[in-house]
Amino acid sequence: MRNITIAAAVGFAAIAATSAATAGTVLDAVKARGALICGVGTGTAGFMLADSQGKWVGLDVDVCRAVASAIFGDAEKVKFVPLSSQQRFTALQSGEVDMLSNNTTDTLTRDTALGLDFTAVTYYDGQGFLVNKKLGVKSAKELNGATVCVAPGTTTELNLADYFRANKMTFKPVVIEKVDEVRAAFFSGRCDVYTNDSSSLYATRTANVPPPAKPEDFIVLPEIISKEPLAPAVRHGDNQFADIVRWSQYAMIEAEEYGITSKNVDEMMKSDNPTIKRILGVTPGMGKALGVDEKWVYNIVKQVGNYGESFDRNVGMGSPLKIERGLNNLWTKGGLQYAPPIR
Amino acid sequence: MAVEALGSAPRVKVAPWNDPIIRGWVFQIVVVGLVAGLAWYLVSNTIDNLNRQKIASGFDYLGREAGFEIGDSMIDYSPASTYARAIWVGILNTLRVAVLGIILATILGTLIGVGRLSPNWLLNKICAWYVEAFRNVPLLLWLFLFYKLISEAFPGPKQAISALWGSMFLSNRGLYFPVPMADPIHKWMGVGLLVGIAGAVMLYRWAKKRQEATGQPFPSISAGAGVIIGVPFVIWLAGGAPSTMSWPALKGFNFEGGTVIQPEFTALLLGLVLYTSAFIAEIVRSGILALHKGQSEAAAALGLSRGQSMRLVLLPQALRVIVPPMTSQYLNITKNSSLAIAIGYPDLVASINVTINQTGQAIENILLIMAAYLSVSLSISAFMNWYNKRIALRER
Numbered sequence: 001m002r003n004i005t006i007a008a009a010v011g012f013a014a015i016a017a018t019s020a021a022t023a024g025t026v027l028d029a030v031k032a033r034g035a036l037i038c039g040v041g042t043g044t045a046g047f048m049l050a051d052s053q054g055k056w057v058g059l060d061v062d063v064c065r066a067v068a069s070a071i072f073g074d075a076e077k078v079k080f081v082p083l084s085s086q087q088r089f090t091a092l093q094s095g096e097v098d099m100l101s102n103n104t105t106d107t108l109t110r111d112t113a114l115g116l117d118f119t120a121v122t123y124y125d126g127q128g129f130l131v132n133k134k135l136g137v138k139s140a141k142e143l144n145g146a147t148v149c150v151a152p153g154t155t156t157e158l159n160l161a162d163y164f165r166a167n168k169m170t171f172k173p174v175v176i177e178k179v180d181e182v183r184a185a186f187f188s189g190r191c192d193v194y195t196n197d198s199s200s201l202y203a204t205r206t207a208n209v210p211p212p213a214k215p216e217d218f219i220v221l222p223e224i225i226s227k228e229p230l231a232p233a234v235r236h237g238d239n240q241f242a243d244i245v246r247w248s249q250y251a252m253i254e255a256e257e258y259g260i261t262s263k264n265v266d267e268m269m270k271s272d273n274p275t276i277k278r279i280l281g282v283t284p285g286m287g288k289a290l291g292v293d294e295k296w297v298y299n300i301v302k303q304v305g306n307y308g309e310s311f312d313r314n315v316g317m318g319s320p321l322k323i324e325r326g327l328n329n330l331w332t333k334g335g336l337q338y339a340p341p342i343r
Numbered sequence: 344m345a346v347e348a349l350g351s352a353p354r355v356k357v358a359p360w361n362d363p364i365i366r367g368w369v370f371q372i373v374v375v376g377l378v379a380g381l382a383w384y385l386v387s388n389t390i391d392n393l394n395r396q397k398i399a400s401g402f403d404y405l406g407r408e409a410g411f412e413i414g415d416s417m418i419d420y421s422p423a424s425t426y427a428r429a430i431w432v433g434i435l436n437t438l439r440v441a442v443l444g445i446i447l448a449t450i451l452g453t454l455i456g457v458g459r460l461s462p463n464w465l466l467n468k469i470c471a472w473y474v475e476a477f478r479n480v481p482l483l484l485w486l487f488l489f490y491k492l493i494s495e496a497f498p499g500p501k502q503a504i505s506a507l508w509g510s511m512f513l514s515n516r517g518l519y520f521p522v523p524m525a526d527p528i529h530k531w532m533g534v535g536l537l538v539g540i541a542g543a544v545m546l547y548r549w550a551k552k553r554q555e556a557t558g559q560p561f562p563s564i565s566a567g568a569g570v571i572i573g574v575p576f577v578i579w580l581a582g583g584a585p586s587t588m589s590w591p592a593l594k595g596f597n598f599e600g601g602t603v604i605q606p607e608f609t610a611l612l613l614g615l616v617l618y619t620s621a622f623i624a625e626i627v628r629s630g631i632l633a634l635h636k637g638q639s640e641a642a643a644a645l646g647l648s649r650g651q652s653m654r655l656v657l658l659p660q661a662l663r664v665i666v667p668p669m670t671s672q673y674l675n676i677t678k679n680s681s682l683a684i685a686i687g688y689p690d691l692v693a694s695i696n697v698t699i700n701q702t703g704q705a706i707e708n709i710l711l712i713m714a715a716y717l718s719v720s721l722s723i724s725a726f727m728n729w730y731n732k733r734i735a736l737r738e739r
Contacts, residue, residue: 089703109701109703110703144596145597145599162422174607236396237397
């Protein structure tokens, strides 16, 4: 009920306030305000989570920081607004936030009917199943008749129903509003299976298993039943701002591809490689075309890091989640992360 | 009277802006105009903004395939059903918990309220403690507590507690018990039940009339119960007494067959009933205490037992005080049932929430949910107002 009220409040605020939100471009509004307002989720380890000092960290959070670096040259000029999966679209539509970066799956309906535009993919994900090893299940195909815990208001619910329908199996969902409560219901044995994006399942297994159970007591089944390209979203219709978000993401990927890291970026400024000179703004032109400072990529890489660094620090081998790069590796290394050239 | 007397005197001519009648009209027109203007501004601005941001609007989505599953439904529902049906499932689930909650909370609340007036010290104190415990803790916490108790305390389906020679199973998946296999005769038994209820009401009226006329009592309660049960039973016998049962049995992950009361429903119903009955108990107690002491003394003087004097003399009079605040409690149960979403019972709010998220049409859906709660609440109010009028003191 609370979410509905908030959604309603946001919705009606939208009614009254949109003239202000659409008066200028988003970029002008952000500059005038002196900070980017970024909508994130309420907390998924590795992707967006406020740490013990209240500082937001995670792969999705780094995208917001990269955009702030590109616009202001300062990764700290971001305000984070935690939104539930049900509040997020209304909040973006109504201008409460400038952009969303909260593990949102890019789909046709959202891109069109919701009035959003998705930028580049932050993380190629897919929906999976977490089960207790004691159940003795080795494959999702054996889940006929299972009770499944699922968080509401996501593509997850639809994929789940589609997968069971396609395989002529039945299931009973237990849908609880708060993710914490869904997890608690799963760990208490109310459900046989917990389903979510597999990245989130790994995060749950690492961070949320209640003692005395151990993370090793649970396994993520091998089947990935959906494509979940998680991407930031902006309001439809402001192409310049969408470009800045999209190219900030590409810049992180380009930087990884050309070996530019937060540690060596100052040396790289002296590089003779014309591509690197163009990327880092030593040869001017790119920043002007995008409408930001010429040193935008330098600022992003210096303050946030390249995509590989961000991945490793938040969800990869340098983090407790230890997720393989897999699909999220660079295209040159067998993955899907591919940025168009900055030229 | 006074106005008429004055009216016969010649009217004093005043300027129109000083005439109270004209002034009254002008103010009313201005206020209505302002409200209408504000409404028009909000609606047109919304439509305008939705169009500009290319956000879909209208109710077309109701006919589209919903695509999500619902865990607990009283009617046939599958992910291939429409959004309209998903919302209907939610409304029925809300009504089921609200109606059952109202009935059970009324019964329990009346018992506790009467118990608080009992001369028995122990009963009196237990009822007092009950009221204080339940009404002084927020309902949401009770819901969490009951849900946690059920899902943590009961074993998994493979270690389910079986009762009644293995016909019923209790686990953290709910209470499974056998039900008769679906049979066409059940529909006619339902009709028979309605006929039986109508018959019992008529019997009760006839018995009351006869007792008033002749003083002869008639056991109309037990006879009425006999009619209500008897008519469907005879129909069942006439239909060849179909007695195939659907038994629950462990199959794979869970029980199949029979029917189930799910933990989410149990926790929600328990929470609503226990919480609201504490308030109802106080309303009942206040209604009885509002009566003059002479009423119970007179009843005792007539030789009525305590139970009889409560049933025949005190409660009918107390109802006049009890019914109006009771209406608010019934409305509270209905509206509080929307807390269901916190513990995963698929009520109307849950269905609407998912629909908002999949379609992105928040405004339309919130209008729908408001219309649904409003019509349920207004129906309850209308019924209770009718009942209140019926039992009101009639002066002859």
